[in-house]
Amino acid sequence: SQKIEQNSEALNIQEGKTATLTCNYTNYSPAYLQWYRQDPGRGPVFLLLIRENEKEKRKERLKVTFDTTLKQSLFHITASQPADSATYLCAPNMRFGAGTRLTVKP
Amino acid sequence: DTEVTQTPKHLVMGMTNKKSLKCEQHMGHRAMYWYKQKAKKPPELMFVYSYEKLSINESVPSRFSPECPNSSLLNLHLHALQPEDSALYLCASRKIAGGPYEQYFGPGTRLTVT
Numbered sequence: 001s002q003k004i005e006q007n008s009e010a011l012n013i014q015e016g017k018t019a020t021l022t023c024n025y026t027n028y029s030p031a032y033l034q035w036y037r038q039d040p041g042r043g044p045v046f047l048l049l050i051r052e053n054e055k056e057k058r059k060e061r062l063k064v065t066f067d068t069t070l071k072q073s074l075f076h077i078t079a080s081q082p083a084d085s086a087t088y089l090c091a092p093n094m095r096f097g098a099g100t101r102l103t104v105k106p
Numbered sequence: 107d108t109e110v111t112q113t114p115k116h117l118v119m120g121m122t123n124k125k126s127l128k129c130e131q132h133m134g135h136r137a138m139y140w141y142k143q144k145a146k147k148p149p150e151l152m153f154v155y156s157y158e159k160l161s162i163n164e165s166v167p168s169r170f171s172p173e174c175p176n177s178s179l180l181n182l183h184l185h186a187l188q189p190e191d192s193a194l195y196l197c198a199s200r201k202i203a204g205g206p207y208e209q210y211f212g213p214g215t216r217l218t219v220t
Contacts, residue, residue, distance in 0.1 A: 032207055043110075043196050043211035044149065089148055094139065094209065096148035 002028045004097035006090060012103045013080055021075040021100045023090030030092035033066055033073050038087045038099070047088075048075075080104045109133075110212035112197050118218045121187060127215045129180040129197030138180040139198040139209065140172060149196055155180065156202060187219045 007022035023033070032051045036044035050057045050066040050073065057064045063076040073092075077084055080102075087099040110131045119125050129138065136157050141149035154162035155174040169191075171183040180197055194216050198209040 034208055036211075041194070041214075041216075043213045046208045046210060049208045091209075094154070095151055098148050 002026070002095065004090065004092060004095060006088075006097040006100045008100055009098070010101045010103070012105060015081060015104055015106050017080055019077040019080050019084070019102055019104070021088050021090075021102070023073040023075070023092070023097055025071050025092045025097075028092070029068065032093065033064075034091040035062075035064055035073075035075050036089045036091060036096075038089055044089055044096075077102075082106050110197055110199055110210050112195075112212035112215050114215060115213070116216045116218075118220060119184065119187065120220055121189070123187075124183070124185045126184065127182040127195055127197075127217075129182075129199075129212055130178055131199045131210070132178055133199065133210070134177075134201070135199035135210075136177060136202045137200050138174060139200075140180070140182050141196040141198065143194040143196055143214070153182075184217075187217075189219050192217055192219045 003026045005024045013019050032049055034049045035047045037047055038044045048057055048059055048062055048064045050064045052068050061078045065074045073090055082104050085103050087101045089099045090097045113128045138155045140152040142152055143149045151164050152166045153172040158174045169186050173181040194214040196214045197212045200207055200209040
C-alpha cells in the first residue's frame with residue numbers, strides 16, 4: 001500500500017538557520033508533490049508544488065527538491081524566523097504525510 | 107481570489123441528528139475534496155469529485171454522504187455519527203485541466219459528536 005513518511009515528528013532550530021524537512025514515499029509514483037503549512041486549528045496553506053519532471057523549485061526563502069529515483073522530496077526554509085514555526089505537511093498527489101512540527105527559536 | 111469557504115465553523119451534534127457541512131469556491135476549480143483530520147494527525151482523504159461526479163470514495167462509512175450540486179458547491183451530509191467521528195473536516199479544491207494543480211483548502215468545520 002502507499003506510504004508517506006516525513007523524517008521527524010518535530011524539528012527545533014535556531015533563528016537564521018536553514019530548516020530541512022524530508023518526505024519519503026513508497027509504492028506509488030506521484031505526478032506531483034505539494035508542501036503545505038498548517039497552524040493549529042486551521043486548514044493547510046499551500047506553499048509549493050513540484051512536478052515529477054522538475055528537480056527543484058523555489059519561492060522566496062523556500063526551496064523544494066523532488067527525486068523520483070529516491071522517491072524523496074526535501075523542503076528547505078532558509079534564514080528561518082520564529083514566524084515559520086508550524087507543522088509542515090508533504091502531499092504526494094492528494095494524500096498527506098504525518099507532518100513535521102517545526103519550531104524556530106529566537 | 108484563492109478562497110475556499112466552509113460553513114459552519116463549529117458544529118455540535120448528537121448521534122441521532124442529521125446535519126450538513128457546506129463548502130464553496132469560485133475559482134472555477136472542477137475537482138473538490140473532503141478530508142477528515144483528527145488532532146495531531148494529517149488530513150485523511152475521504153471523497154473526491156471531478157466535474158461534479160464522485161471519482162474517489164476512500165471506503166468511508168455510509169453515515170457520511172457527499173453531494174456536489176454544482177461546480178462551486180460541495181456538501182457533506184451527516185447522519186447517525188459516532189463520537190469517534192469528531193474531527194476537523196476540511197474541504198479543498200483545485201483545477202483539473204491546464205494547471206496549476208495545487209489544492210486550496212478551506213478553514214475547516216470543527217465537528218463534535220456527543
